[in-house]
Amino acid sequence: MTAHAPTLAFWTDAEPLECVSTLPEAPNVVTFTFQAPSGALFCYKPGQFITLELPVPGGPLHRTYTISSSPSRPSSLTITVKAQEGSLGTRWMLDNLRPGMRLRATGPGGAFSYLNVAAEKYLFISAGSGITPMMSMATHMYDAGRDPDIAFINCARRPSEIIFRERLEHMASRITGIELAWVVEDSDRYHPWTGYRGFLNQLILGLAAPDYLEREVFCCGPEPFMQAVREALSGLGYDMERYHQESFHAPLPDTGDVPEGVTLDDAARAEIAFAASGVTTECAETETLLAAARNAGIVIPSGCTFGVCGTCKVRKTAGQVHMVHNGGITDEDIAAGYVLACCSNPIGRVTLDV
Known part of the structure; x- marks a missing residue:
């Protein structure tokens, strides 16, 4: 009898995700690994997101999270979440989500991916949990086996709060195409810090990525941080048509134009x-x-x-x-x-x- 290889199937959001492991990354930051109960593989673009249905008290809550894993490793999918002060869904995940539990999910979605932009050189700029899409994209390039050309700048409050620091430094030690720059506001007690210190500005940007004008920029983080990055790049003469950002915070008022001829009437x-x-x-x-x-x-x-x-x-x-x-x-x-x-x-x- 001839054995046949099983037919490969790809996960769709008709099937729930099963949590198979949790990994603490930093204070109030945890990576959750999911698999499809059917054994289906995951197909998405690095940098995309999914939306989870969280069974919090009082009814289901839907929260959107960027996928931190890479589609080059399709047997599982990870999201890395940070519980902010006052957060409801993410705090529930840290306190309650354990291996064996299943969640409904929709997606993947989003257009924030380097695969959508042809470029030879990239500059990834992130802060806090905004590093997650950059991790996905960097891992995808690393797994391709070719030396990429990535200048990677991440900002955090303290060195102990840099997410994925060890993993990224390991990747950068095995290929020549990832240059890392960490920027922290303050150091940890009893741990000397020799990297950049302060807030990301034009000076640090020029030191960390001297050829920034030649790079395609991807940025993710809190809106005030991304606004500061936009202003710094614009002030340095960067072509903002080559700037891309991802955020699930409310967009600035000028992000969309209301089509002409449409007037909504509150009385109608x-x-x-x-x-x-x-x-x-x-x-x-x-x-x-x-x-x-x-x-x-x-x-x-x-x-x-x-x-x-x-x-x-x-x-x-x-x-x-x-x-x-x-x-x-x-x-x-x-x-x-x-x-x-x-x-x-x-x-x-x-x-x-x-």
Whole structure:
């Protein structure tokens, strides 16, 4: 009898993710490793994200996290999360998520990946947990077996809070194409620090990556940090068309332009029919589909709530909406009738397949 190799299948979000291990990385930072219960492999672009449905008390909570692993290692998928002060979902994960537990997830999604930008030289700039997409992309280049050309700058409050420091230094010690620069605000007690100290500025940028003008820049971190990076690069004459950033914080007011000829009237009423649920509700045109659904008792999963993560994508079967998103939906999905409920306003009567 001839043995046949098993057919390879790729994971889809119709299947839950099973947590198989946890690894502390830094204070309040943990890496969770997931596998597909069916044994399916993971296919995504390095730098993309997934949205997890977390069973917190009071109802499910949807949170979006960048994948920190690389698709070049497809048997598992990892996310590395940092619990900030007042965080709900991430704190629940650190306190409750253990191997053997399964979570529903949607994705992967997002366009923040070096694979979408052809370049010979890259500059990765990150702060805090914003290092996760950079780790995914750097690992993908490292696993390719060729020497990449990456200038990698990461900022943290203290050396002990640098995520993935040992792993990145190990990778950089085995190839010639990864140059690392750590920038910390303060040192740890009784541990001498010989790297950069202070806040990232034009001087440190020039020292850490002297050829920054020749590099494609990818940046991720808190919005004030990314704004400082943008201002520093712009002030140095960098071509900002070659600057790319990822953030799940609310975008700045000028990130999207409202199309001409569309005026939403708070006094105008709209009607939304949730076909699958058999519920119809009225709302103002200025109310989003997501808010109207919640008021009507209809659950539409959501994450960022400003059109980035794509968690609230629903199919519109009739009517018109006014949607101003921030990259969380593709042109193909829009052509197929899908909209993002968090950033779509109904005009007249609208029917959704929910």
